[in-house]
Amino acid sequence: MNDILKVKNLCKTYIVNKRQLHVLKNVNLKVKEGEFIAVMGPSGSGKSTLLYNVSGMDKMTAGNVIFDGHQLENLSEKDLSNLRLKKMGFVFQQTNLLKNLGIIDNIILSAYMAKDRKRKDVNKQAIELMKRTGIIELVDNDITQASGGQLQRATICRALINNPKIIFGDEPTGALNSKSANEIMEIFKDINDEGTTIMIVTHDVKVASKTERVLYMIDGKIEGEYNLGKFNKNMDDSKNRESKLSQWLLAMGW
Ligand SMILES: Nc1ncnc2c1ncn2[C@@H]1O[C@H](COP(=O)(O)OP(=O)(O)OP(=O)(O)O)[C@@H](O)[C@H]1O
């Protein structure tokens, strides 16, 4: 499999009160197409910053990021936002759905912005995604008429509407109860089985244990990684995966 993401000596430095704060310190990382990755580590270790910089949402201070053959640091703002729009999907802890639009309109919006498909086809796909994520009964609702778990499913539909190559999630299950979190992970698992690469930040061992490879960040660096291998729903070894991962995390200082 090709590397969809190649990160070389990535640095991010903020200036806070005239002092430099080195948040990412020469991070190196390769993500293969179709991988499912979790990023863990203490609060403030730079997990979100890593996600924002490898996805071009934030501007790196130094280093190289190659996403799907595009060298991000060489792209203009316009090309970068076009790349994000068409090839990346984002899911955050807070759903960031637009309040004045209906749920389905929120899902469809970025496909209209991409302007490369007929509206009829986009609408059809939105309906299919809503069916698939179990929220089709909300097709006529606005966002005040849905639960947190349902809204997070809607953001997954929104992230998928342009058929991205990768989904980035920053604590996508962080605001959900464990049942909803589990359901979201099942949706991610299915999407990943179909070939979409997924990279999520999480504090939840149970969530991370369903991914394939776990990176552990400490103080702006990836200090270790644990290969769990693909999760197979039919093998029912989730308890075993969780306990292996927990032991490794403890050894990492979790
Ligand atoms: N815009 C910013 N300006 C200055 N410092 C920032 C900025 N964004 C993040 N930081 C700092 O960078 C460090 C890493 O932040 P980041 O949000 O990446 O951590 P995190 O690992 O995602 O933490 P958490 O688990 O709490 O979400 C922190 O010390 C934070 O205060």
Ligand SMILES: [Mg+2]
């Ligand atoms: Mg964070």
